[in-house]
Amino acid sequence: MDLSIGELSRRAEVKIPTIRYYEQIGLLPETGRTEGKQRRYGRRAVARLAFIRHARELGFEVDAIRTLLSLQDDPDQSCARADEIAKARLVEVEKRIASLKALRRELRKMVEECACGRVGECRVIETLADRTHAHGKLAAS
Amino acid sequence: MDLSIGELSRRAEVKIPTIRYYEQIGLLPETGRTEGKQRRYGRRAVARLAFIRHARELGFEVDAIRTLLSLQDDPDQSCARADEIAKARLVEVEKRIASLKALRRELRKMVEECACGRVGECRVIETLADRTHAHGKLAAS
DNA sequence: TCTTGAACCTCTAGCCACTAGAGATCCTAC
DNA sequence: GTAGGATCTCTAGTGGCTAGAGGTTCAAGA
Numbered sequence: 001m002d003l004s005i006g007e008l009s010r011r012a013e014v015k016i017p018t019i020r021y022y023e024q025i026g027l028l029p030e031t032g033r034t035e036g037k038q039r040r041y042g043r044r045a046v047a048r049l050a051f052i053r054h055a056r057e058l059g060f061e062v063d064a065i066r067t068l069l070s071l072q073d074d075p076d077q078s079c080a081r082a083d084e085i086a087k088a089r090l091v092e093v094e095k096r097i098a099s100l101k102a103l104r105r106e107l108r109k110m111v112e113e114c115a116c117g118r119v120g121e122c123r124v125i126e127t128l129a130d131r132t133h134a135h136g137k138l139a140a141s
Numbered sequence: 142m143d144l145s146i147g148e149l150s151r152r153a154e155v156k157i158p159t160i161r162y163y164e165q166i167g168l169l170p171e172t173g174r175t176e177g178k179q180r181r182y183g184r185r186a187v188a189r190l191a192f193i194r195h196a197r198e199l200g201f202e203v204d205a206i207r208t209l210l211s212l213q214d215d216p217d218q219s220c221a222r223a224d225e226i227a228k229a230r231l232v233e234v235e236k237r238i239a240s241l242k243a244l245r246r247e248l249r250k251m252v253e254e255c256a257c258g259r260v261g262e263c264r265v266i267e268t269l270a271d272r273t274h275a276h277g278k279l280a281a282s
Numbered sequence: 283t284c285t286t287g288a289a290c291c292t293c294t295a296g297c298c299a300c301t302a303g304a305g306a307t308c309c310t311a312c
Numbered sequence: 313g314t315a316g317g318a319t320c321t322c323t324a325g326t327g328g329c330t331a332g333a334g335g336t337t338c339a340a341g342a
Contacts, residue, residue, distance in 0.1 A: 016318095018300065034308085051269050054268075062299075076261065083252065083265060094245065111228055118217055119213065119215065119218045124209075124226075146289090158331080162328075162329060178290090179336095179337065180290085202327085
């Protein structure tokens with residue numbers, strides 16, 4: 001096989017600097033090099049990198065992915081740990097959805113009530129300025 | 142009034158280093174100091190900071206908040222810009238919810254199908270390894 | 283008035299997961 | 313042989329804070 005980093009990037013759909021970054025943080029093993037020190041990859045690298053990409057898209061943290069990768073490398077292990085990681089992520093996602101929905105309610109109210117006249121009467125500004133407003137951690141992103 | 146930064150922090154429910162950070166990036170104006178160079182705030186600062194906190198909780202970026210604050214300072218302006226910012230944020234939130242729901246579906250499937258035996262048969266790992274999987278940007282966080 | 287000690291100060295570095303750019307080197311097709 | 317695209321390393325920047333070091337100031341009590 002012997003793919004260049006650019007080839008690998010295209011096949012796994014992960015940007016080149018990201019690949020180098022993954023190597024740096026130990027998510028990808030160091031790979032062979034040409035005499036001129038350019039990286040060359042085998043077929044397995046594509047699968048491993050795509051695995052990582054998919055896991056990142058699902059929002060798993062790098063540390064979790066490290067664990068998932070090490071599980072993958074050893075197919076006779078119990079998959080309880082993998083299940084646990086996935087479940088924890090699911091719980092996180094559910095919490096985030098709930099908080100974004102609360103957010104959406106509030107934003108909708110703001111936008112709907114805005115008569116779009118002067119700022120002095122604007123519900124958007126008023127709502128933000130309303131200090132009595134309940135506030136738990138609503139949401140990031 | 143003459144609040145110390147600690148008092149302001151308690152009243153607006155924003156941490157002290159965050160207040161200093163907001164001053165640094167120009168979200169809060171520089172304030173008066175004692176002879177010993179400690180910050181002192183007036184009553185308006187509490188409202189302004191609470192405004193910022195609420196906006197952050199709603200996920201507005203600092204730049205957007207800068208605009209919202211400048212609108213608030215001039216109540217005779219049209220509030221169209223504020224409305225626009227809020228609507229844009231609402232759209233973002235809706236997109237994020239949709240993508241998190243897609244995420245949740247996939248995570249649920251993974252978790253449900255995991256028979257929790259050996260990793261070699263684990264659906265969690267298999268799903269992640271499946272390169273043929275469709276992938277748009279699913280989600281961050 | 284003096285003394286504690288809690289609160290405050292500035293400055294730098296770290297967090298996460300990348301991303302961007304500079305400036306140099308390599309590889310390959312013609 | 314050479315042109316130019318691909319690759320290399322290294323540093324710094326992103327956003328929105330947060331943490332810590334090491335020093336100074338303030339206010340209440342003795």
